[in-house]
Amino acid sequence: MQRFQEQLKGAAAGDEVALNTLFERFYPVVQTMVHRRLAIELRAKRPWLLARFSTGDVVQEVFRSALRDLRAFSGNSEDAFAGYLAMIVRNRIVDSIRFHHASQRDRRKAVDENEAELRVSGEEDPSDSMEFDEEVGRYRAALETFEERERLLLRARFEKTHSFDALAEALGYSSPYAARRAFFKAQAILTQRLEHR
Template sequence: MDAEEPDRNFAATLVAAKAGDSSAVNELFQLFYPRVKSLVHKSLALDLRNSRPWLTARFSTGDVVQEVFRSVLGDLSSFGGTTEKAFTGYLTMVVRNRIIDAIRFHEADRRDGRRGAAPLPEDEHPSDAAGPVSEVANAEEIDRFHEALAGFPEREQLLLRARFEETASFAELTEQLGYPSESTARRAYFAAQAKLAVQLRSASMGDTAAN
C-alpha cells in the first residue's frame, strides 16, 4: 500500500494541475524540474560535444528546461498517464523534441548564412563541394517533414516522432499518451502516418508545380 501512495498523490496533484490549480502546477514543477534539468544537460552535452560543437555557446540548459516546463505544465492535455513513471517518460519525449527543434533552428540559421556568403573563387572550392549541397537538400526534406507535422494535434506529433525516431515503444506510448490499449496506439500511429504521407506528397507536388 505504501508503495502505491506516491503515485496516488501524484495522480491527485495532476488532476488539480489540469484543472488550473497553480499550487499543484508549482508542486509538479518542484518535483520534476531536477529530473528534467539533468536529462536536458546530459542530452545537450552529448549531442553538442560530439557532433555540433559550434552550437555549444548558443545553448543554455536552464533556458531549454524552462521552455519545456512552460509547454508541458501550461497544457497537460496531451499527457494521458496517471503515474510518475509515465509522466517522466512523457517529459523525456518533450525534452528531446525541444532539443531537436532548437538544434534544427540554429542549423537552419547557419545554412541560411552559408547561402548568403560570397561564392569562393573556382580554385578555392573544397574538393567535397557536393557535400554541403547534399546536406542542405536533406535538411530541407527534414524541414518539410516538421512543417507538415506541426499541423497535427500534439498527441499525434508526439506519437509520430517517438516512433519515427525510435525513442519509445508502443507500450510506453500507450501509458504516456493515455491510449486505451497498445493496439489502439498502433492504430492511431498508422492512421497519423498515412495522413502525414498524404500531406508530404501534396506539398512535394506543390513544390514541383511551382518550379
C-alpha cells in the same frame, strides 16, 4: 499515485497550485534530463554549439510545451509523466540543434560562389538541398498542427527512437496496440495535411 493523478487533473484544469506543485516536483528531473542530453548531443558531438544553449532555457521550453498540452497526456503515474517529459526534452534539443545547423548553413549560402563551390564539391546539388529543406519545413509546419502527444508519437516512430511498448508507457496509451493504432491514425492525418499544403 492517487495524489499525483489529482495534481495532474488539477493542473490540466488550470489550477495554479497543482501546476506549481508539478513544476516543483519535476523541475529537477527535467533539468537533469536536459543536462545529460546536452552533454550527449553537444559536449561530445558538437562542442561549437555549446555557447548557444542554456539548460535553463531548454527546461523552461519543455515545461511550457508540456503544461500547454497537459490534457494530451493520458498516463497515470509519475514514471509515465517523466517518460513523457523525456521525449519532449529530446525533441526540443534535436529541434534546436537542427535550427542552429540550418542558420549556420544559411550564413554559408552568403559566401561567394567560388568558395561555395569548393565547400560543396563532391556533395549533393544545392538545389536538391533547398528542395529537401522546403519539404522538411512543410513537414514541420504540418506536425505543429498536432497536439503534443501526437507530435511525440509521430516523431518517435519516424525517427525510430521508441518502440510501441515504450510509447504506450511514456505517452499513456493503454497498450502497445493502442499506441500503434494512434500512430497510424495520426500518420494518415499528417499525410492528408501535407497533401493540402
